[in-house]
Amino acid sequence: MSLPIHLQNYLNDLSIQKPKELSLNFVASLQNNHQAQYSFNNLAVVLGETISLNTLEISKKIVTNGLGGYCFEHNKLTYDLLQTLGYSVHLKLARVLNNQDKQVARTHRITLMDFANKTYLIDTGFGAYSPNAPVLLQENIDQAIGSEIYRIIKMVNTKTSVVEYDLQIIKDNQFYTLYRFDLAHYNEADCDAGHFFSHKYPEAGFVNNLVISLKNNNQVIAIKNQYFLTRVNKEEKATLISDSPTLHSLLTHNFSLTIDKAITDHLFDRFIKGKINNEKETPYKKSAS
Structure with a gap:
């Protein structure tokens, strides 16, 4: 068949x-x-x-x-x-x-x-x-x-x-x-x-957060709002996404997404810019899914 x-x-x-x-x-x-x-x-x-x-x-x-x-x-x-x-x-x-x-x-x-x-x-x-x-x-x-x-x-x-x-x-x-x-x-x-x-729903998690990930047997890469997260053989690392060009590079190169720079600017302003100096908790202790 x-x-x-x-x-x-x-x-x-x-x-x-x-x-x-x-x-x-x-x-x-x-x-x-x-x-x-x-x-x-x-x-x-x-x-x-x-x-x-x-x-x-x-x-x-x-x-x-x-x-x-x-x-x-x-x-x-x-x-x-x-x-x-x-x-x-x-x-x-x-x-x-x-x-x-x-x-x-x-x-x-x-x-x-x-x-x-x-x-x-x-x-x-x-x-x-x-x-x-x-x-x-x-x-x-x-x-x-x-x-x-x-x-x-x-x-x-x-x-x-x-x-x-x-x-x-x-x-x-x-x-x-x-x-x-x-x-x-x-x-x-x-x-x-x-x-x-x-x-x-206005208060739904996916409406209020930027979430992206890819996973294989040994490695996870993810974005959760202002952080780029990696997990390789259980070793976890979080890197601050400091500006819109960095976000755009991650989206297009690491996640192979086709996305306009203007949309990236919008995403950065909406989910990242205001949080860069306010995050006090290590991000990977939260869910990256």
Whole structure:
């Protein structure tokens, strides 16, 4: 069976062959290559652009035009490819916690995949902390993925008996909760609601921060507002973005984004200029996703 042209283009662009048989190795290669090539970013959000969740439009934006995107785009593209290839995949939504116990909406799209009588978490859209290989849905085991250590823990609400799961990563030598998900059924309409909140609600994180990242097995590069962040084999470094030309060079060279200098000036003035002298907290202690 041949793939639709937009999904075949996706594979071709990542230099991955359509698998002759389904395997975890293929999914891991897809995740790693995807995150190394297509930036996680919220540029379309902060620039007030229309963000379509139609797979053809996502493929055009991410694959053809190389503009990257955020979770509802990245994980929709990956989900549709895996489903078309014959993998047993299920759409889920998660609450982004960033190691805080707080009430938040389900604004992160992920995929659960059943394979060989086991279930795995697949995520190509969580930026700097996104796992770039399948995470086994098994409780309380450390899972080495690239240079990161992940684990999944079960959370049971004692009042309602609702079961949820936390995806955690080792950060600063201890486990840090990234997000919480459950096994309920979700559909594309649920994604539309989370997507609308994420890019239109005035107080949403992606509306008020500049976030960009690329990741492979050993290295992460990211921008979080006024800082350029790098993580190589767990060694972290933050460099202040001092002016608009520096930001433009990072966007065009490090992240391979085509962007006008006038837009870069706007981004610098809006997200960086006023914060350069006010940041007191080491930035990588915050989420870069």
